[in-house]
Each structure stands twice: as C-alpha cells, then as structure tokens.
Amino acid sequence: MVNPLEKLSEEIDELLGGFESTAMKGDLYGAGLTQYTFWMFVAIILMLVVVFVFKKKQRAHGLVPKGRFVNGVEYLVEYCRDDMCKGLLGDSWRRHFPFIASLFFFILFNNLVGVIPGCKPGTGCIGTTAAVALVSFIYFIVMGVKAKGPIGYIKSLAPAGVSFPMNALVWCIELLSTFLRLVTLAVRLFCNLFAGHVVMGAFAILASLFFVPLLQGISVQAIGMAGASVFWLAILLVIYAVEIMVAAIQAYVFTLLTAVYVQLAEAEEH
Amino acid sequence: MNTNKQGLAGRVRVAGGLALAATLATPSAAYAAGPDILIPKPAEFIPALIAFLAIWVILAKMAWPMIIKTLDEREEKIAGDIKAAEDARAEAEEKVRTGDERIGAAEREAADIIAAAKREGEEERSKIIAEAQASAVSIIAKAHDAVDAERKKAMVELSGQVVDLSVEIASKIIGDALDDEEQHRLAEKYLMEVGDLNED
Amino acid sequence: MGVIGYGLGVVGAGLGIGLAALGATSSMARQPEMEGRLFTVFILASAFVEALALIGFVVTLIA
Numbered sequence: 001m002v003n004p005l006e007k008l009s010e011e012i013d014e015l016l017g018g019f020e021s022t023a024m025k026g027d028l029y030g031a032g033l034t035q036y037t038f039w040m041f042v043a044i045i046l047m048l049v050v051v052f053v054f055k056k057k058q059r060a061h062g063l064v065p066k067g068r069f070v071n072g073v074e075y076l077v078e079y080c081r082d083d084m085c086k087g088l089l090g091d092s093w094r095r096h097f098p099f100i101a102s103l104f105f106f107i108l109f110n111n112l113v114g115v116i117p118g119c120k121p122g123t124g125c126i127g128t129t130a131a132v133a134l135v136s137f138i139y140f141i142v143m144g145v146k147a148k149g150p151i152g153y154i155k156s157l158a159p160a161g162v163s164f165p166m167n168a169l170v171w172c173i174e175l176l177s178t179f180l181r182l183v184t185l186a187v188r189l190f191c192n193l194f195a196g197h198v199v200m201g202a203f204a205i206l207a208s209l210f211f212v213p214l215l216q217g218i219s220v221q222a223i224g225m226a227g228a229s230v231f232w233l234a235i236l237l238v239i240y241a242v243e244i245m246v247a248a249i250q251a252y253v254f255t256l257l258t259a260v261y262v263q264l265a266e267a268e269e270h
Numbered sequence: 271m272n273t274n275k276q277g278l279a280g281r282v283r284v285a286g287g288l289a290l291a292a293t294l295a296t297p298s299a300a301y302a303a304g305p306d307i308l309i310p311k312p313a314e315f316i317p318a319l320i321a322f323l324a325i326w327v328i329l330a331k332m333a334w335p336m337i338i339k340t341l342d343e344r345e346e347k348i349a350g351d352i353k354a355a356e357d358a359r360a361e362a363e364e365k366v367r368t369g370d371e372r373i374g375a376a377e378r379e380a381a382d383i384i385a386a387a388k389r390e391g392e393e394e395r396s397k398i399i400a401e402a403q404a405s406a407v408s409i410i411a412k413a414h415d416a417v418d419a420e421r422k423k424a425m426v427e428l429s430g431q432v433v434d435l436s437v438e439i440a441s442k443i444i445g446d447a448l449d450d451e452e453q454h455r456l457a458e459k460y461l462m463e464v465g466d467l468n469e470d
Numbered sequence: 471m472g473v474i475g476y477g478l479g480v481v482g483a484g485l486g487i488g489l490a491a492l493g494a495t496s497s498m499a500r501q502p503e504m505e506g507r508l509f510t511v512f513i514l515a516s517a518f519v520e521a522l523a524l525i526g527f528v529v530t531l532i533a
Contacts, residue, residue, distance in 0.1 A: 032313035044321055051333050057335065063344040077337060083510065097338060098330035106325055126307065127314025132322055184521045187308070191524040194307075248400050252515040255512065308528060 007209060014199045019194065021125050039113055040122025046208060048111040049053040070159030080104050088259045089266075091189070096262060099139060107132065107189065114193060115240075121247075124193045128184060133186035136258040141178075143266030153265065163269045185254060192250045203239060207232040429465070433457050472530045481528030486519035 021063040026032030058065070065071050080101045085093035107123060114121020122128050144153040157178065158171035194225035213222040276333050494512035498505050 020307070021314060023313060026313065028311050028313050033317075033476065034311065034314050037314050037317050039317060044325060048325070048328070053327060055333050055337055058340050063340065063347055065344075074341075078341070081341070083336070083506070087510070095336075099326060100333045101323075101334055102326045102329045105329075106322060125311070125314050127310040127312075128318040130310040130405065131315050131318035135319065136323055144439075180484075188517065188521050188524055189306075191527055192520075195524075195527060215482060241344070249513065253513060257517065260514070 005209075008205065011205045011209065012202060015205060015267075016198065019124070019198065019266065021127070034125070034127075036122055036125040036128060037121050039120045040110060040128055042119070043109040043113040043122050044106070044115065047105050050109075052270075076108075077101065084256055084259045088256075088263050090245055090263075092266065096143075096259070099136075099258055100255055101260060103132070103136060104251055107254050108248065108251035112244075113142070114197065115247050116243050121193045121197070123189055124197060126190045128187040129190040132230050133182055133189075136185065136254075137182040137263070140258065140261040141266045142150060143262050147266040181257075185257060189254050190249055192246055196239075196246055200236060200239055200243060203236040207236060429461060433461060436461070476526050476530040480523055483519050483523030483526075485521075487516050490515040490519065 002233045021028060021036055023032040023034055028034065043259070047056070050073060051164050054070060057067070057070050058074070059174055061064070065074055065219065077217070081097060083181070084100055085097045110122035113119050123132075144156070147153070148156055157165050158176040159174075162170055207229045210225045210232060213219075214226045216222070433454070437457050440457070441453065490512055494508050497508050501508075
C-alpha cells in the first residue's frame with residue numbers, strides 16, 4: 001500500500017505551477033493572453049451584463065424596485081454609496097461614486113468568478129491587482145492635488161504642528177508610506193486570492209489522494225483512507241465558504257481603503 | 271456580526287492551512303517561483319489597466335449617473351409621498367377636530383335651547399298658577415264681601431222690620447200710650463239690648 | 471527556516487486580528503448603535519494587520 005502523503009509534495013508543486021501565469025497565446029513579457037487575463041475578461045463581460053441589465057430593469061416598474069436581481073444589485077450599489085462614499089467622503093461623494101463603484105464591482109466580479117470551480121480569478125495575479133492599485137493610487141493623488149494644489153498636497157503629507165527637524169523626517173516616512181499603499185493594495189488583494197486558492201487546491205488534492213486507494217482495490221485500509229478523504233472534503237467545503245466571503249471582503253477592503261486614501265488626500269489641514 | 275466572526279475564524283484557519291500547505295510544499299525544490307510571482311507581467315498588467323480604465327469610463331458615462339439618478343428620484347418620491355401623506359393626515363385630523371368642535375358647539379347650543387325652553391315653561395307655569403291663585407283669592411274675597419254685604423243689608427232690613435213689628439205689637443198691646451217718637455226710641459233701645467244679647 | 475519564520479509571523483497577525491475583534495465586539499456590545507462604523511474600522515484594522523501576515527507569506531515564497 002502506497003502512502004498517499006508521499007505523492008503530496010509532487011502534486012502541490014503541480015498545483016503551484018498551475019497558479020503561475022502562463023501565456024495561452026503570445027508572450028508573457030510582451031503581448032499575450034494568460035489564463036488570468038482570460039478570466040478577467042469573462043468577469044468584465046459578466047459585470048457589464050449585470051450592470052446594464054440592472055440599469056434597464058431598474059426603470060422597468062417605474063421607481064419601484066422589483067425582483068431579487070434588481071434588489072440584490074441595488075443593495076450593492078447602495079452599499080457603495082452609503083457606506084463607502086457617503087460615510088467616508090461626505091459631501092463630495094457624488095464626484096467619487098463612479099470610480100469607487102466601478103472599482104468595487106470590478107474586483108467583486110473578478111473575485112467571485114474565481115471562486116467558481118474551474119475558473120480563475122482575474123485578480124489572482126499580481127499584474128491585474130497592480131494595474132488596479134496603480135489606477136487608484138493615481139486617482140487619490142490627483143484628487144489631493146486638485147483639492148490642495150501640487151505644492152499644497154506635497155506639503156500636506158507631513159502633519160501640521162511638528163517643528164522643523166522632525167517635520168522633514170515625518171514627511172519622508174509619510175512619503176514612503178504613501179508609496180507603500182500602492183504596494184500593499186496590490187499585494188493584499190493578490191495574496192488573499194492566491195493563498196485562498198492554494199489552500200483550496202491543497203485540500204482538494206488531499207481529498208483525491210486519500211480516495212485513490214479505494215479505486216485500486218477494496219480493503220480495510222482503503223476504506224479508512226476514504227474516511228479521511230471525506231474529512232478533507234469537509235474542510236474543503238468550509239474553506240470554500242470562507243473563500244466566498246473573502247472574495248467579497250477583499251473587494252470591500254480594497255474599495256474602502258481607496259475611499260479612505262481619497263478622503264485623507266482631500267482632508268483639510270488639521 | 272456572525273458572518274464577521276466566521277470570517278475571522280475562517281481567516282485564521284486559512285492561515286493555518288496555509289502554513290500546512292507551505293510546509294508540505296517547501297521540501298521539494300522542483301517548484302521555484304521565487305520573487306517572480308510578485309512581478310507584474312506586462313501581458314497581464316497592460317490589458318488589466320486598459321480594461322479597468324475602459325470600464326471606469328463606460329460605467330461612469332453610461333451607467334452610474336442613471337442608476338444614481340433613479341435612486342435619488344425614488345428617494346425624493348418616497349420623501350415627497352411621505353410628506354404628502356403626513357400633510358393629508360394632518361389635514362384630516364384638522365377636519366375631524368373642527369367637525370368635533372362644530373358638533374360640540376351644536377350640542378351645547380341645543381342643550382341651551384332646551385334649558386331655556388324648560389325655564390320658560392317653568393316660569394309660564396308658575397305664573398299661571400300664581401295668577402290662578404290670585405284670582406281665586408280675589409274671587410273668594412269678593413264672595414265674602416258680597417255675603418257680608420247681603421247679611422248686613424238683611425240685618426238692617428230685618429231690624430227695621432223687627433222695630434216696626436214690635437212697635438205695632440206694643441201699640442196694640444199698650445194702646446196709644448206712647449207717642450210715636452217715644453215708642454221708636456224705646457224700641458230701638460230694646461232692640462239694641464237684644465242685639466247686644468244676640469251678638470254676645 | 472522560512473516556514474518557521476512565517477509561522478511566527480502569523481502568530482503576531484493572529485494576535486492582532488484577535489485583539490481587533492475583541493475591541494470591536496466589546497464596543498459593539500456596549501454601543502450597538504455604532505455597529506456599522508465599528509465594523510468598518512474593524513475591517514480596516516484587520517486589513518492592515520493582515521497585510522503584515524501577507525508580507526511574511528510573500529517573503530516566505532521569495533526566500
């Protein structure tokens with residue numbers, strides 16, 4: 001009888017290899033199409049369909065929202081509007097809502113598509129998350145510059161009320177942390193999805209490895225291993241449920257942090 | 271908060287699972303992604319950038335303003351409807367109150383009228399009774415007076431006749447012993463005495 | 471070694487998120503009307519703590 005765990009590291013390597021971006025067409029470092037980009041476009045098409053169908057259906061019954069679809073999407077939109085835009089940005093929420101909502105829907109749909117077995121999250125590679133993080137980084141800096149002017153914004157990085165030598169030091173640290181925001185935004189989203197999918201894959205592999213002996217021949221040991229396989233499967237299901245939540249929470253966190261950064265960039269000196 | 275706690279527990283479990291996976295993965299050297307995994311690949315970065323900017327522009331131009339407008343309109347409509355309903359209710363309450371007031375006033379007026387009528391009736395009755403009593407009293411008094419007068423008249427007549435009769439009787443008995451003048455005086459004197467006796 | 475280091479790092483992150491959850495839950499119990507705002511703050515704090523754990527994860531993969 002072969003110990004299933006012996007084959008595990010091999011399988012995990014294969015799994016991790018599967019998570020690496022590979023070009024389905026073209027070149028990885030030039031123009032090409034990777035599996036993540038493909039699923040990103042799937043998620044984008046899904047999102048556009050949902051948003052435009054929602055927009056059409058929203059008016060179908062006058063001003064009364066009708067049906068689960070309309071109410072569900074509307075819940076998300078109102079969540080973006082009330083919790084993120086109105087709650088954090090205050091009066092200027094109307095200006096920022098299109099960006100914040102687009103960001104939220106883009107990430108949410110990418111994450112959710114990734115949770116479907118067989119699909120990959122568009123946000124599961126650093127390329128996509130870095131692109132989105134770069135856009136929101138530039139967005140909040142532009143908003144800060146618009147609100148305070150270029151020199152005013154650069155000055156406002158250091159908190160007021162600190163005397164000269166400390167002032168410069170704090171300014172340097174703040175500058176560094178501002179640029180770190182770009183990195184943390186991208187890495188947080190990527191790592192959450194990547195790690196979550198690796199863990200799910202690992203437990204799926206465990207479940208299948210422990211089930212294989214039963215297919216080769218029925219014995220007491222094989223049945224015992226199949227029982228262990230059921231246990232791995234139960235853990236896999238729990239992690240799957242958690243991953244669905246993580247998908248939503250990470251979309252929320254990314255958007256919320258962007259809103260916070262915009263608010264900080266626009267905030268008056270204090 | 272339940273989901274939140276679950277998420278937390280889940281995350282801790284994910285972290286644990288991660289440690290397991292990493293432990294299991296490390297011994298083999300076949301997979302050596304290294305830092306490569308954290309370097310954005312142009313083949314992913316550029317399409318994602320373009321796609322996200324395109325989505326932003328498309329949604330900002332074609333979807334969000336309308337969606338937000340619909341939500342705003344609905345909110346305004348709901349607020350307006352609630353206000354209208356409140357106004358209507360206030361108006362209805364006002365109407366009910368004025369109606370109540372009117373009914374109350376009418377009831378009070380009716381009660382006043384009834385009371386006045388009763389009072390008048392009472393007054394009328396007592397007046398009639400008083401008049402009746404007064405007239406009865408006067409009738410009785412008149413009757414008494416008439417009776418007295420009759421009696422006096424009868425007495426006077428009677429006494430005159432008694433005097434004449436007694437004079438006649440006395441003259442017949444005594445003859446013409448006494449002249450008329452003397453007789454009358456005597457008769458009257460006796461009569462007075464008799465009358466006094468009678469009256470006593 | 472890297473894996474052991476990552477495990478140690480996760481202890482810190484776990485403690486951090488646990489403390490954040492402790493504070494959030496006890497504040498919510500005290501002031502239920504602040505729940506929405508507290509949840510947002512909790513998620514933000516968790517995200518920041520989690521970033522540290524993820525940096526550890528990435529370093530493990532790299533090293």
